[in-house]
Amino acid sequence: MTFPTAQQTDSVASEPRARRPWFRNPLLGLVLPLGIAALWELAVYLGFSDGRLVPPPSVIAVTLWELAKTGELWRHAQATILRVVAGFGLGVAAGTLFGAIAGYSALTRTVIDPTLQALRAIPSIAWVPLFILWLGIFEASKVTLIAVGVFFPVYLGVMGAILSVDRKIVEVGRAFRLSGPALVRRILLPAVMPAYVVSLRSGLGLGWMFVVAAEFMGASEGLGYLLIDGQQLGKPAQIVAAIIVFAILGKTTDWLLTAGTAPFLRWEDRFHARQEA
Template sequence: MSSHGKPLSPGALAPGNLPTTASAPRFTSARWRLRLKGLALPVLVILLLELVVRLGWLPSYQMPAPSEIALTLGELAEGALWKHIGASLLRVLLGFAIGAGLALAFAAWVGLSREAEAYLEPTFAGLRSIPSLAWVPLLLLWLGIDESSKVVLIAIGAFFPVYLNGVAAIRNIDRKLVEVGHMYGFGRWRLVRRILLPAALPGLFTGLRSGLSLAWMFLVAAELIAATRGLGYLLSDGRETSRPDIVLAAIIVLAVLGKLSDGLLAALEQRCLAWRDTFSGQTPRSEP
């Protein structure tokens, strides 16, 4: 009912016709405050390092001042830095796409079939325990030192976190939801599309974000061994030329790229899971 006692039409309840409140601007300002708080620790560490190095408490040949690292980043940006970033980004994107795609397919198969789990899980458990560097000599023997060996190594790194979280997400779905689907006569594929997939999405996104972070780690392992360009090669070049500023600059670029790529996945997760009403980390204030 309206304030005049007249019934509301269905169109009046459409999102565009709802009364606006100040909650949206308040939410936006709160998000920006949280982001500014996230910058507090890095800024504090930078200031402390600058002070410690300038006072001579740390030798600059081991730990350059942040201002020197910034100058090195500027010099690299005018030269080959973008070539290295482009090469590393392409390898990570290809490796992550291959590894995560295969992991999602196998996770769906194993999660929905006990038979598949019996055949595949023991082998995957053994492969999962192999360290990343143990794959390098084998891939070099099989695929050589070109791009394929690096992409495959990154795909291996991305595969297992996505696979594990995908299987766990499917198996942790409430059984009552599946029973409700059967009661409504859902077939197998309709059950997957309408119930299993939405319920498993939070765990799947957790796996994707974990797999992406491991893809960046495996990228460095691949480029440290056999590469002529890339951020891992830049790390190796800085070590061989005794330039800790180049090493730290490459580490900073890797951290920034990793944070940006994870932020993109986090934004996609928030968009796809906007329908959830979950705990946000802030407990409600108790009334007096």
């Protein structure tokens, strides 16, 4: 009986990477939105719709170009991005801290979790008048509202991840006489990281949703302001253009978050990770 050499083993192991299926191409994600845009453009061109309330992509592209040419697009996008970044940072910090404490301590979880679950059910728009009363109509109230939206998915994700850690792997760590910090670093953190990343992505998505409500608080700049301005002045192309920019920025930041956390998940031996390799 002959056994494969190391070189043969390496070539076999690398074979799936060379034969990566065509449908794994990330650019395929553009097929659906571009296809819908092309169909709508064609429908307006053929006269099936006048394109007044829902403008065709050509009109939206012109609107985006005009906003970019005057510098308004970047000014409004920058204001929104800064608010989301600040609110996301605060929400993640608070959600991670409270989630870790509640997941680790049964007493703390019993005391604070019912209240937080009740607060989680409050609609985002209901916080607006209260934050305006407390913090005014400037940036503090807007960032706080975004942080509230980010807080709850991160809190639930961290607490749930800690509670779902397999007891057996903790016992293995104790059997190897790991100290408390070493147990957290080598056992608990890797175990909760996948769920934590998912909760971060959920929180980021809600952050982009809450920023619209935040910019309804008398904002003079931001993509939410473009939405209000377009609605008041009857500019549907501007409204759709702002929505498209929201979608692009949301997807871009989600990709950056996923790429930034990927090195912390390299230890995972997942079936889908092997398929995508």
